[in-house]
Amino acid sequence: MADLVQLVIIGLLAGGIYAAVGVGFSLVWGVLNIVNLAHGALVIVGAYLTWQIFTASGLDPFLTLPIDAVALFAFGYVVQRGVINRIIRAPLLFTFLLTFGLNLIAVNVLLLIFKSDFRSVTTAYSGAGLDLGGIVVPYIRLAALGIALLVAAALALLLNRTRVGLAIQAVGSDRDAAQLVGIDLRHAYAVTYGLGAACAGVAGGLIAMIQAITPTAGEPYTLQAFVVVILGGLGRVSATVVGGLVFGLVEAFAQSIPGSGSVFANAIAFGVMVLVLVTRPQGLLGRLR
Amino acid sequence: MTTSQRWQRILIVLGCAVIAYAVLAPLTSLDGAQALNLPLLTDKLWFRLATITAMFVVMATAWNIIGGLTGYAAFGNVAFFGIGAYTTGMLIAKAKWPFLLALPLAPVAAAIFAVLVGLPLLRLRGHYFAVASLGVGVAVGELVQNLDYRGEPIFGGASGLFMPIFAVPNRDLYFFYLMLGAAGVSIAVTWAVIRSRFGYGLIAIRENEEAAAVIGVNTTAYKVAAFALAAALTGLAGGIFAQWNVFIDQENSFPIAYNVEMILMALLGGTGTVFGPAAGAVVLQLLIQFLSGSLPITLDLPFVPEDAMPVLAQVVLGVLLALVVIFAPRGVIDFFGGRSRLTIAYLRRSLRETSI
Amino acid sequence: MTPQLDLRNVTKRFGGVAAVDGVTFSIAKGEILGVIGPNGAGKTTLLNCISGVYRLDGGDIRWHGVSIAGLAPYRVARLGVGRTFQIVKPFGSMTVRENVAVGALFGSDSERPPLRAAFDRADSVLELVGLRMKADLPVSALTIPDRKRLEVARAVATRPKLLLLDEVMAGLNNVEIDDALEMVRAVHETGVTVVLIEHVMRVIVGVCERVIVLDLGRTLADGQPDVVLRDERVIQAYLGERYARRLRGG
Numbered sequence: 001m002a003d004l005v006q007l008v009i010i011g012l013l014a015g016g017i018y019a020a021v022g023v024g025f026s027l028v029w030g031v032l033n034i035v036n037l038a039h040g041a042l043v044i045v046g047a048y049l050t051w052q053i054f055t056a057s058g059l060d061p062f063l064t065l066p067i068d069a070v071a072l073f074a075f076g077y078v079v080q081r082g083v084i085n086r087i088i089r090a091p092l093l094f095t096f097l098l099t100f101g102l103n104l105i106a107v108n109v110l111l112l113i114f115k116s117d118f119r120s121v122t123t124a125y126s127g128a129g130l131d132l133g134g135i136v137v138p139y140i141r142l143a144a145l146g147i148a149l150l151v152a153a154a155l156a157l158l159l160n161r162t163r164v165g166l167a168i169q170a171v172g173s174d175r176d177a178a179q180l181v182g183i184d185l186r187h188a189y190a191v192t193y194g195l196g197a198a199c200a201g202v203a204g205g206l207i208a209m210i211q212a213i214t215p216t217a218g219e220p221y222t223l224q225a226f227v228v229v230i231l232g233g234l235g236r237v238s239a240t241v242v243g244g245l246v247f248g249l250v251e252a253f254a255q256s257i258p259g260s261g262s263v264f265a266n267a268i269a270f271g272v273m274v275l276v277l278v279t280r281p282q283g284l285l286g287r288l289r
Numbered sequence: 290m291t292t293s294q295r296w297q298r299i300l301i302v303l304g305c306a307v308i309a310y311a312v313l314a315p316l317t318s319l320d321g322a323q324a325l326n327l328p329l330l331t332d333k334l335w336f337r338l339a340t341i342t343a344m345f346v347v348m349a350t351a352w353n354i355i356g357g358l359t360g361y362a363a364f365g366n367v368a369f370f371g372i373g374a375y376t377t378g379m380l381i382a383k384a385k386w387p388f389l390l391a392l393p394l395a396p397v398a399a400a401i402f403a404v405l406v407g408l409p410l411l412r413l414r415g416h417y418f419a420v421a422s423l424g425v426g427v428a429v430g431e432l433v434q435n436l437d438y439r440g441e442p443i444f445g446g447a448s449g450l451f452m453p454i455f456a457v458p459n460r461d462l463y464f465f466y467l468m469l470g471a472a473g474v475s476i477a478v479t480w481a482v483i484r485s486r487f488g489y490g491l492i493a494i495r496e497n498e499e500a501a502a503v504i505g506v507n508t509t510a511y512k513v514a515a516f517a518l519a520a521a522l523t524g525l526a527g528g529i530f531a532q533w534n535v536f537i538d539q540e541n542s543f544p545i546a547y548n549v550e551m552i553l554m555a556l557l558g559g560t561g562t563v564f565g566p567a568a569g570a571v572v573l574q575l576l577i578q579f580l581s582g583s584l585p586i587t588l589d590l591p592f593v594p595e596d597a598m599p600v601l602a603q604v605v606l607g608v609l610l611a612l613v614v615i616f617a618p619r620g621v622i623d624f625f626g627g628r629s630r631l632t633i634a635y636l637r638r639s640l641r642e643t644s645i
Numbered sequence: 646m647t648p649q650l651d652l653r654n655v656t657k658r659f660g661g662v663a664a665v666d667g668v669t670f671s672i673a674k675g676e677i678l679g680v681i682g683p684n685g686a687g688k689t690t691l692l693n694c695i696s697g698v699y700r701l702d703g704g705d706i707r708w709h710g711v712s713i714a715g716l717a718p719y720r721v722a723r724l725g726v727g728r729t730f731q732i733v734k735p736f737g738s739m740t741v742r743e744n745v746a747v748g749a750l751f752g753s754d755s756e757r758p759p760l761r762a763a764f765d766r767a768d769s770v771l772e773l774v775g776l777r778m779k780a781d782l783p784v785s786a787l788t789i790p791d792r793k794r795l796e797v798a799r800a801v802a803t804r805p806k807l808l809l810l811d812e813v814m815a816g817l818n819n820v821e822i823d824d825a826l827e828m829v830r831a832v833h834e835t836g837v838t839v840v841l842i843e844h845v846m847r848v849i850v851g852v853c854e855r856v857i858v859l860d861l862g863r864t865l866a867d868g869q870p871d872v873v874l875r876d877e878r879v880i881q882a883y884l885g886e887r888y889a890r891r892l893r894g895g
Contacts, residue, residue, distance in 0.1 A: 029416075035416045035419065035420055037423075083611060083615070085644055085645055086615050086640055086643065086644040087614055087615055087618075087643045087644065088643065088644065088645050089642070089643045089644065089645065090614065090618060090642075090643035092362065092415055092416060092419065093356070093362045093419075093552075094614040094618055094643070096362060096364070096416075096419055097549065097552065097553070097556070097610055097613075097614050098610065098611055098614045098615070100549050100607075100610065101549075101606075101607040101608070101609075101610030101611045101614070102607065102611070103607070104546075104549075104603055104604070104606060104607030104610065105604050105607035105608060105611075107603075108600050108601070108603040108604045108607065109604060111600045112597055112600055112601065112604070175645075185645050186645060189645070219427075219545070220427075223420070223423065223424055223427065226420045226424075230417075263431065263434075263435040264431060264432070264435060265431075266424070266427040266428050266431045267427075267428040267431045267432050269424065269428075270421075270424035270425065270427070270428035271428070273420075273421060273424055274409060274410070274421065274424075277409075277413055277417060277421060278409045278412070
């Protein structure tokens with residue numbers, strides 16, 4: 001019984017991170033119709049940013065998260081405006097290849113700068129945790145879950161309550177009609193991608209506090225984000241959050257099977273994806289576009 | 290039209306010359322080459338480079354069957370390469386089979402695997418198929434490295450598999466010809482497919498799957514067959530690679546980078562054509578080797594240490610990928626093959642067609 | 646004698662709405678049948694049910710007495726049921742001739758010609774539909790009426806015994822419609838049963854021996870064109886309640 005509770009806690013904590021990674025990916029996919037293969041790279045760029053600021057200035061890693069968000073937003077905005085917008089109407093293979101190319105550039109530039117050594121953010125409170133009757137829940141992971149949910153809520157608010165958010169939704173549902181009512185498509189697309197990147201950046205910052213990072217550590221997150229979106233169904237932020245939490249739970253249980261473990265991160269993600277796509281292609285909650 | 294015909298003729302002549310050189314050069318003795326001071330022949334490196342290039346010709350040409358002809362953006366074909374490599378590897382290293390008996394099973398195993406994953410995955414379209422196939426690539430590599438049975442790694446685990454060296458005189462030459470043969474087979478297969486009922490069916494699926502179905506194309510069977518054919522050829526390359534390299538592990542048998550390199554090669558040379566992917570493979574492979582410093586002629590960049598060159602090569606690859614998809618989405622064959630002229634206007638048109 | 650195609654209570658729902666709701670009729674070999682109805686009547690849905698694109702939610706479809714409900718589209722095509730799409734779906738990278746030749750290469754099971762013979766057949770079909778002169782053009786060079794012809798040609802090339810034509814006249818002007826009708830007659834004369842699905846009534850009257858009117862997924866009328874078109878319910882469905890009443894009063 002305690003094992004079960006422990007698995008659920010582990011799953012939900014991991015699920016928070018997946019939700020944070022997933023919301024940005026889902027936004028970009030839903031609005032721009034791009035499966036962003038550079039998403040994992042953006043996550044890891046955020047992680048290195050947190051690590052770099054923390055190491056250089058000793059600033060509390062949680063305080064670096066807003067910096068991650070702003071920096072990644074700016075980066076994402078420029079990338080979309082300058083590069084991805086150029087092929088947004090091309091067949092999917094091309095947007096796919098382009099984002100893979102961006103991924104390749106980002107990861108290898110990180111490798112040039114930071115080498116492939118493991119880096120981690122260790123603070124005074126890193127080891128501390130909440131004791132729940134024998135199960136210790138690290139404070140950092142709890143906070144990460146909270147922040148992940150906060151980021152998702154903020155994104156949902158922004159999309160539903162602000163002018164720019166509504167413009168993004170309009171662009172997502174009908175590009176041509178949105179243009180007719182006077183929305184600047186290039187700007188709206190760039191803001192969307194920027195927001196996706198900002199979410200990825202914050203998620204990366206959280207990840208840097210939880211695990212040791214290398215430039216290639218972002219790679220599984222792209223596949224996992226895809227699975228999270230499939231689980232939740234493309235569209236609403238809340239659906240992606242549920243997808244993230246569900247995936248966290250599924251993974252926790254899958255890794256608890258004897259002989260399994262964290263080395264099978266990709267295989268588990270893939271297995272879940274195939275299972276969902278084949279049995280329930282509209283997602284557990286939503287529907288396919 | 291005359292310009293394009295002239296270009297085509299020049300390309301054909303050039304191509305024949307390159308092929309003739311590649312095939313005939315190793316036949317001349319190395320001593321003779323050294324005496325004549327022919328640079329490429331004096332080095333073992335040449336064989337390695339030529340064999341790897343031929344290997345990529347196989348992979349790009351095979352990808353073209355599912356990606357170019359059928360229009361399904363397969364992003365995980367490296368799984369077939371790895372499965373081919375591990376099939377031969379396991380048979381040789383664990384079951385002590387002779388290489389030539391083990392090799393034919395590599396394409397068979399890859400094709401069977403392709404049928405098994407293809408049946409569910411090829412029902413998906415667009416993004417879903419692309420990412421799902423990407424997942425196949427990484428998941429299989431992960432399983433191969435980490436699967437244990439009673440604490441013992443089944444496929445050699447992280448330490449990989451070692452095979453005894455294949456005893457033939459002129460080993461380098463032998464494997465070069467073997468890989469070249471595989472390249473020839475894949476090109477011949479593509480040539481035959483394009484001229485067959487099967488090929489027309491695949492192209493019909495690419496152009497409009499629903500319309501293909503209502504004129505009587507068994508779309509599921511055709512897609513799975515195309516996937517399996519691509520897998521078999523890629524698996525063959527993997528099988529040859531295993532014995533040639535003597536050692537295989539997850540890293541050299543399931544490199545994620547191959548997935549996108551083979552696509553970029555096919556794209557560069559022109560998807561859906563017979564020779565395009567092969568041409569793209571030769572050009573891009575030489576470029577990759579040049580950038581990562583494995584060619585006799587190397588690039589010295591200020592401020593870049595030598596060991597960073599392979600990483601930098603990947604950055605350049607990413608930039609190249611971006612440039613090709615933005616400016617030359619129909620492949621360079623579109624202008625080098627004479628269908629269009631390479632002008633600023635052409636590049637701007639490519640840009641305008643897809644941008645907002 | 647068993648009819649060539651027999652529909653019994655065919656039903657197809659989307660969400661809770663029945664797009665086709667218990668449609669029953671049969672088609673005899675060699676007929677030329679019109680199916681008309683206002684927008685949203687379920688004409689295209691019905692066609693998709695027959696050709697296997699949709700799975701039925703109820704009822705049965707029989708081909709020469711044997712049920713074909715639930716068969717995949719390619720299997721229906723191989724039995725000899727050809728169809729066109731309302732929104733044309735040409736194979737964009739191929740020439741006009743290649744498009745039609747692919748139809749000939751596949752299609753009905755009766756004979757599967759080798760490549761050379763398929764191209765020969767393509768040429769004769771192109772002759773029949775009046776596209777012979779444009780055989781070597783890419784599809785992108787064709788006008789809208791020609792694209793509709795190509796759609797028909799590709800379906801004819803599959804050697805169908807029954808041909809379902811989905812609004813091949815829509816969007817054409819009067820002269821073009823007359824040409825297209827000529828083409829349909831020519832195809833019919835080769836011994837093919839033809840079902841013409843149309844929105845425009847004029848088309849049906851000119852060529853069909855029998856007309857079925859669909860409205861809201863149900864069969865409203867089934868009979869000779871002149872009888873059906875005088876049917877009050879048909880007039881109502883097409884022209885609206887008020888207009889029908891005025892017609893009655895005046």
